[in-house]
Amino acid sequence: MPVTYEEFADSRLNALLRYAVMLTGDSDTAQDLVQETMLRVQLHWRRVTHSDSPDSYVRKILTNQFIESRRTSWWRRVLLRPDPDPVVAAPADHAAESAERDRVWSLLAILPRRQRAALVLRFYEDLPDQEIADILGCAVGTVRSSISRGLDALRAELAEVR
Amino acid sequence: MSTVEEELRAAFQRHEETTPDAGPLRHRIDAGWVRVKRRRARRRVIGAAAAVLLAGLAVQVVSSTWGHGGQPEAVTLDAVVPGDGANLPAEPVDVLLIGADPGADTGTPRADTVMLLHVPADRGAVWMVSLPRDGLVSTSGARPEKLSWVLSTGGPRRVAKAVTTLTGVTPDATVVVDLAGLRGVTDAVGGVRMCLDEPVTAQFGRKGLAKGCQQIDGAEVESLLRARLGMAAGSLERDRNGQRFLRALTAKVTAGGVVDLPAAQRLLTAAAGGITVDGDLARLVRVVGDLGSPQLIGISEPVLNTPHPEKIYPTVGESLFPAIRDDGLTAWAAANPGYVTR
Numbered sequence: 001m002p003v004t005y006e007e008f009a010d011s012r013l014n015a016l017l018r019y020a021v022m023l024t025g026d027s028d029t030a031q032d033l034v035q036e037t038m039l040r041v042q043l044h045w046r047r048v049t050h051s052d053s054p055d056s057y058v059r060k061i062l063t064n065q066f067i068e069s070r071r072t073s074w075w076r077r078v079l080l081r082p083d084p085d086p087v088v089a090a091p092a093d094h095a096a097e098s099a100e101r102d103r104v105w106s107l108l109a110i111l112p113r114r115q116r117a118a119l120v121l122r123f124y125e126d127l128p129d130q131e132i133a134d135i136l137g138c139a140v141g142t143v144r145s146s147i148s149r150g151l152d153a154l155r156a157e158l159a160e161v162r
Numbered sequence: 163m164s165t166v167e168e169e170l171r172a173a174f175q176r177h178e179e180t181t182p183d184a185g186p187l188r189h190r191i192d193a194g195w196v197r198v199k200r201r202r203a204r205r206r207v208i209g210a211a212a213a214v215l216l217a218g219l220a221v222q223v224v225s226s227t228w229g230h231g232g233q234p235e236a237v238t239l240d241a242v243v244p245g246d247g248a249n250l251p252a253e254p255v256d257v258l259l260i261g262a263d264p265g266a267d268t269g270t271p272r273a274d275t276v277m278l279l280h281v282p283a284d285r286g287a288v289w290m291v292s293l294p295r296d297g298l299v300s301t302s303g304a305r306p307e308k309l310s311w312v313l314s315t316g317g318p319r320r321v322a323k324a325v326t327t328l329t330g331v332t333p334d335a336t337v338v339v340d341l342a343g344l345r346g347v348t349d350a351v352g353g354v355r356m357c358l359d360e361p362v363t364a365q366f367g368r369k370g371l372a373k374g375c376q377q378i379d380g381a382e383v384e385s386l387l388r389a390r391l392g393m394a395a396g397s398l399e400r401d402r403n404g405q406r407f408l409r410a411l412t413a414k415v416t417a418g419g420v421v422d423l424p425a426a427q428r429l430l431t432a433a434a435g436g437i438t439v440d441g442d443l444a445r446l447v448r449v450v451g452d453l454g455s456p457q458l459i460g461i462s463e464p465v466l467n468t469p470h471p472e473k474i475y476p477t478v479g480e481s482l483f484p485a486i487r488d489d490g491l492t493a494w495a496a497a498n499p500g501y502v503t504r
Contacts, residue, residue, distance in 0.1 A: 009191070013184040021181045022174055031187050038191045039198055104166065105173040123167060124174040154166050 003054070005045050009038065012055060016062060022120040023066045025109055037062040060135045063121075067113040067136075107157050115150035122147055199366075254489045255281040258322050258333035259290075261387070261404060262313060262340050273313040273321060274388070275404050278331060282489050285456070289491045290408060291482070292401035292462040297474035299324040309474070313338075328474060329483040341384055348411065349380035356410035360399055362389040378407070398463050402503060405460035412458055459495065460503040 016037070020030035041048055041058055051057040108116050114136065121132040133140045164172075261275035273295055280289040298306035301316065301324050312321045318336045326332050348354060357375040364370035368385040371378075378386055386403055393399040461482070463475060475482055478498055485494035495502045 017184045018181045035191050104169045123170045
């Protein structure tokens with residue numbers, strides 16, 4: 001079942017980009033993240049194809065890169081600003097309502113990277129704890145506590161706003 | 163009011179719909195890949211090499227490029243050889259060998275191979291301890307740096323310092339060799355004969371090399387010492403090829419017994435400035451004189467530390483580094499045969 005890099009990119013790039021958007025909250029940053037990841041993937045293609053699941057291996061690379069990217073200052077600026085900008089309106093007619101609904105999306109930016117990643121893997125990718133733990137490289141218990149802390153933080157922020 | 167969980171799911175759903183198509187991104191990635199390949203092709207110089215004997219023989223080529231801050235200064239062999247302290251009991255000697263990409267096109271030299279050469283007090287062998295160049299080392303900077311990059315940020319002195327911090331070994335000399343120097347030396351000795359565990363694939367305009375034993379001439383040195391992709395252990399196998407090359411070169415140079423002065427000078431001329439030495443030259447020359455035709459034993463990490471390529475000898479470092487410091491590599495190698503190549 002070893003696929004070529006080309007086939008992999010053809011079939012998986014859109015999904016990876018969506019995942020990266022959920023992680024970074026910003027489609028430009030997401031594209032940079034995916035590009036960086038896919039370059040690494042090509043460098044280590046052999047290792048990718050030899051892994052049990054190329055797809056989750058690549059997702060792991062991308063996630064790690066996202067979590068570790070805090071060192072790069074431009075991301076800090078983009079993602080960790082104290083007052084998240086209202087996100088570009090989703091395609092909805094009721095702008096005000098959508099801004100309100102999107103508050104939770106903006107608030108994701110205040111969470112530590114690892115917590116955000118755990119929330120995305122749970123509530124967007126719908127992965128079970130074990131798979132999330134594999135991707136994040138931590139114990140299942142840590143995944144659970146990341147998720148619940150992340151949710152607590154969001155709840156607290158939302159309560160304050162409302 | 164809906165729960166946070168539901169709001170999250172809904173938010174992700176909405177933003178999934180606004181995610182742009184990945185088509186243009188695909189083109190960006192492909193273009194980026196072309197750039198990466200070009201950059202790596204330039205970088206792949208290694209130099210694993212020639213050193214013990216070059217440390218001794220080549221000393222005179224250029225000394226003190228970095229060492230004394232001035233212009234490289236040619237030193238003649240007889241100026242170095244006379245031995246104050248020649249009658250002192252032999253001590254272990256450590257030489258740091260850096261195989262450098264001079265970075266002619268980028269202006270930043272990088273270390274492709276870093277090897278600690280240990281000559282024990284009994285002069286029974288020369289140990290070549292490869293330090294994976296992707297490993298992180300502590301330097302004076304705030305954050306650990308990749309070993310391969312320390313050369314460009316701080317020169318050989320700082321590489322030596324980083325190695326000392328890591329291993330506790332203070333090298334008596336640091337030798338930097340580049341590919342052009344090795345090519346010249348290899349041709350000057352009429353090529354070397356060596357055996358490869360894995361074939362080298364033709365790539366980046368370099369010809370491939372078959373698995374097994376063969377003659378390596380100057381023109382093939384680059385293929386041999388730069389190849390990393392396509393081999394199971396990647397840069398670790400490249401480090402081992404560097405060790406094999408050094409072993410073969412040493413065997414060739416010392417095959418005729420004592421290396422005489424004219425022979426040494428010929429080699430040095432052939433190296434054409436591709437070798438620089440920083441350290442106690444007289445001591446190196448004495449050591450080479452002691453060695454005769456030494457056995458070179460390699461130590462390297464057998465397989466890539468896949469999850470943590472940044473760690474240098476994560477499992478055996480604790481015993482390996484003290485063994486170098488305390489001149490106890492023979493016992494260490496007996497206890498850790500998997501790390502040893504002869």
